[in-house]
Amino acid sequence: MSDAPGPEQPALLGLEDVGAGAPAARRAKPAxxxxxxxxxxxxxxxxxxLQPAHLDREYDYLVPAAMADDAVPGARVRVRFGPQEVGGYVVARAAASEHAGRLVPLRRVVSPDPVLAPEVLALARRVAERYAGTLADVLRLAVPPRHARVExxxxxALADAPPAGPAAALGGGADRGAGAPTGAHTDEWAPYRGGDAFCRHVLAGEGPRAVWTALPGLAPGPGPEPATLxxxxxxxxxxxxxxxxxxRRALVVVPDARDADRVCAALEAAGVDGTVRLLADDGPAPRYRAFLRARHGLAPVVVGTRAAMFAPVPELGLVVLWGDGEDTLAEPHAPYPHVREVxxxxxxxxxxxxxxxxPGRTVQAQALLASGWAREIxxxxxxxxxxAPRVRALTSVELAHEGPGAAxxxxxxxxxxxxxxxxxxxVLVQVPRTGYLPVVACGRxxxxxxxxxCHGPLGLPRTASAPQCTWCGRLAGGxxxxxxxxxxxxxxxVGSDRTAEELxxxxxGTPVRTSASTAPGGVLDRVDDRPALVVATPGAEPVAAGGYxxxxxxxxxxxxxxxxxxVATEALHRWLAAAGLVRPxxxxxxxxxxxxGAPAPTGALVRYDAPWLADRELAERRxxxxxxxxxxxxxxxxxPAVEALVGRVDLxxxxxxxxxxELPAREPALEPPVRVVVRVPLAQGTQLARELRASLAVRSARREGGTVRVQLDPKEML
Structure with missing residues (x-):
């Protein structure tokens, strides 16, 4: 490994002058x-x-007297780094520096508001270490861009009305949850083994950890109105x-905006006030407003999608993740953390x-139970x-008596x-793909x-249309x-659009509605209780009033x-999510x-037994x-880049x-990329991440050529 020195930091004062109380004996460059x-x-x-991995550390700068009150820990700043000006955050103030050279002053304080909370900084460091990433990459995910007007x-608003305690968010007694003792065991948790105990421990200020397999169905609506939550x-x-x-406060992370809306509606029905939504889809201004409200304690509850896992919630007492098997909960940007682990x-x-x-259970959740880290609810x-509803599997064996119609x-x-x-x-009809005919083949x-x-698969976007590539979008009329x-x-x-046409x-005479990203009406949130066929893709199933x-x-x-x-646990997750919207x-x-379908997930669905499938899969993987x-x-x-990087990893x-x-080449004329997998026991997982991180730093310092991506716990291998 190379011990590349850090960049030199010219300064106004020498190290002996900083913290010694002496006047500046040496002057900076006139510029x-x-x-x-x-x-x-x-x-x-x-x-x-800073992007380069070998520059992933803290740097010391002098604080001009004019910025002394604004350059507080957590504040955004602009500094000179070599020939360029870069952004960053103050993480601490000190009386002296350990840097042996001369220090330069901060260029400016972008905002005195300390947006980087200490607990978020500590979390970002742990995430970077676990996933062999850099702190800068994690902070880009954790702190949204500044919006001056919103700030x-x-x-x-904070100056006019200081934040109240979390208990002040509990509303009055017209709601469904107000009949029970405040915050204690309530009706929705009564049917579960361990549900009452979990709520009591949370109420007492403790930190229980649980993996919860939710019951199907809808929550009772207020009065005679049909259930919609x-x-x-x-x-x-x-x-x-x-x-x-x-x-204490709470943080809830869900796969998409529709689930966030449902949680917010349930919180309102339970008499919880002041909830904020932290969603990237809402745009820069609403997202930054929600972020700041959470940071300053103006929000007792934060509900959001993937980016909300880093939300700065003070006095945090409960973190909730719903639907950890959904793809949207895996971060697609470096260092690729998953919400469950964060x-x-x-x-x-x-x-x-x-x-x-x-509604189901992932193998990772089952591993948390098997290790004793969490308890089952x-x-x-x-x-x-x-x-639960009655479940039947209409396989070819089950339908053999129907003859050719069974196919x-x-x-x-x-x-x-x-x-x-x-x-x-x-009636809900779930189909696994969107579009009309997303995949076609030769008729002979x-x-x-x-x-x-590009050699991508061809599909038909609509009836009587020319085939079109689903990768590059080119038409293939001939x-x-x-x-x-x-x-x-x-x-x-066959996609959702063609299915709706066939139905x-x-x-x-029966209305047919489509809920999918490609449908004219997009993804539906709910439908009424009138007879209709609702065609939906996984994750886009609307709630029907009173259940399907x-x-x-x-x-x-x-x-x-x-x-x-x-594949098996994901399939069961999709099926159970749809089955949970059906009447008992x-x-x-x-x-x-x-x-x-595959026998294991099919049998688990018929028995409504997701824990059995997860335990079976975990045993096979062990x-x-x-x-x-x-x-x-x-x-x-x-x-060459992969071989050089992996060659420095001792494990x-x-x-x-x-x-x-070898993997498929991005273009036929290019050399195909390669993939190397490093597999170690769990006890050596942290060491593997550290060695990969160190190797990336050496690669950056040496300016090695080529492209390379390091991903720990990649989704395709989970």
């Missing part, structure tokens, strides 16, 4: 101008927004109420309670049977069940149709099969196909899984030494090193 230095703690320790507005949202609201009653680190550091809930089987995408048994259910209310030899330019020369196309995958013909009469889960074989380790079996609700039973790092990029030897394996 910097003479400035009076702060009399108290004249050194500001700063973290800077002025929030600081004015999922049970899980109401339960989260009551757990938050317990934290507030105990004098909130676990935060719970440990701040002593906050940790609640991980989902689940309902007894008799309670689950009373709350239909909508077999007769499913058609009859949907027709009967439509007499009682809406069934070879997948590929784009002639397509001809490269294997047999045929020009006909057949459907391989409209199969059920004439039935649900058809189509294309089970497509949902469970794939090479990822988490006692009210006639039923779920039909159509197709020959036997095969796969994550989360081990720690894995994937190093991807140009072959990357013997059986721990897998690869290199």
């Amino acid at each position: 910097l101008g003479a400035q009076e230095i702060a009399a108290t703690d004249p050194v500001a320790r700063c973290v800077l927004d 002025k507005e929030v600081l004015a 999922p049970h899980w949202a109401a339960a989260i609201a009551q757990a938050v109420r317990a934290a507030l009653a105990g004098g 909130l676990a680190l935060r719970s440990e550091a701040e002593g906050a309670a940790y609640l991980l809930g989902s 689940a309902a007894p089987r008799d309670v689950l049977r009373a709350r 239909a995408r909508l077999p007769t048994a499913a058609w009859r069940a949907a027709r009967d259910a439509l007499e009682r209310g809406p 030899c069934r070879t997948a149709a590929r784009c002639a330019h 397509w001809r099969c490269a294997e047999c020369g045929d020009t006909r196309l057949r459907a391989v995958r 409209g013909r199969a059920f004439p 009469a039935a649900a058809l889960l189509l294309d089970a074989a497509v949902t469970t196909s794939g090479t990822g380790l988490a 079996a006692g009210a006639g609700g039923q779920v039909l899984l159509v197709g020959d 036997e095969l030494a796969l994550p989360p039973a081990v720690r894995v790092a994937a190093v991807t990029g140009d072959r 990357a030897t013997g059986d721990a090193l897998l690869g290199p394996v």
Whole structure:
């Protein structure tokens, strides 16, 4: 490894002058101008927004007297770093510096508002260490860009009305949750083993940690009105109420904005006031307003999507994550942290309670239970049977008596069940893909149709249209099969738009609504209780007032196909999320899984037993030494760069090193990238991250060529 020296920092004062109380004996270069230095703690320790890994450390700067009151820990500053001016944050003030050279002064304080909270800085350091990233990369995720007008507005509001304690957010008694003792055990947690104990520990100011498998169904509505809120949202609201009653604040992270709206509605129904939404989709100004309100204690509860995992919530008593199996909870930017792991680190550091809930269960959540780090909250089987709909798997074996009709995408048994259910209310139809015909193949030899330019899969965006590449968007009007020369196309995958069209013909006179990102109306939030067919993709299912009469889960074989380790648990998660919106079996609700899906997730759905599948998958991964039973790092990029980086990692030897394996080239003329996987026992996971981080620093200092990406715990291997 190379011990590359840090960049030189010219200064106005020598080190012997800083902290000694002596006047400046030496002057800075005339270009910097003479400035009076702060009399108290004249050194500001700063973290800077620098990309190179070898520059990932703190730097000392002098604080001019004019900035002495504004350059507080947490404030944004601009400083000179070599020939450029960069941004950063003050993390501490000191009386002296350990830097052996001369220090330069801060250029300016962007804002005296300390937006970087100490606990967030500590969390960012731990995340950077765990994922072999830099502190600057993590802080870009943690602190949103400044919005001056919003900052002025929030600081004015703070001056007019100082923040109240968390308990002041508990509203009065007209709401559903007010009938129970404030913040204590409430009706939504009564059916669970361990639910009452978890709420009592949160109320007492303790930090219990739990993995929660939520019951299906909707929470009872006020009075005679039909239920429109999922049970899980109401339960989260009551757990938050317990934290507030105990004098602490709460943070809730959900996969998307619709789930955030549902949690906010449940909190309002539970009598919790002052909740703020921290969503990137809301735009820069609303996001920064919510961030500042949380930072200054003006928000007792923060509800948000992925970026909210770093929300600066003082007096944090409870962190909640819902639906940890969703793809949106994995950060796509370096160093690629997952919300589940970040909130676990935060719970440990701040002593906050940790609640991980989902309709299913991921293998990572099961590993938390197996290690003893968290406890299980689940309902007894008799309670689950009373709350769940009836589930049937319409496989080819089950439908063998129907003859050729058993191979239909909508077999007769499913058609009859949907027709009967439509007499009682809406019917949900879940399909795994959006679009019309997202994947097509040759009509004669069934070879997948590929784009002639980028080799991406071809699809049909609408009926009677030319095939179009789903990667580059180019039309392929003159397509001809490269294997047999045929020009006909057949459907391989059917999307939500084509499904809605087919159902409209199969059920004439019945309204058909589509909820998907590509649908004309977008993703629907809710539908009424009138009979209708609602076609939705996974995660886009709207809530039906009073619950759906039935649900058809189509294309089970497509949902469970794939090479990822988490295919089975992800499929079960999608199915259970849809089944949770259906009425109980006692009210006639039923779920039909159509197709020959993989046996394990199919059996788990029929039994409504997500913990069994997660435990089975975890046992298999332990036997095969796969994550989360081990720690894995994937190093991807140009072959020389990957080999040089991995070569400096001491743990990357013997059986721990897998690869290199060539990946598809970005362009045919380019050398294909390679991937190397480093696999170590969990006990060596921290050491692996440190060695990779050190190797990245050496690569940066030496300015090694090529491109390389390091990702610990990559999703495709989880």
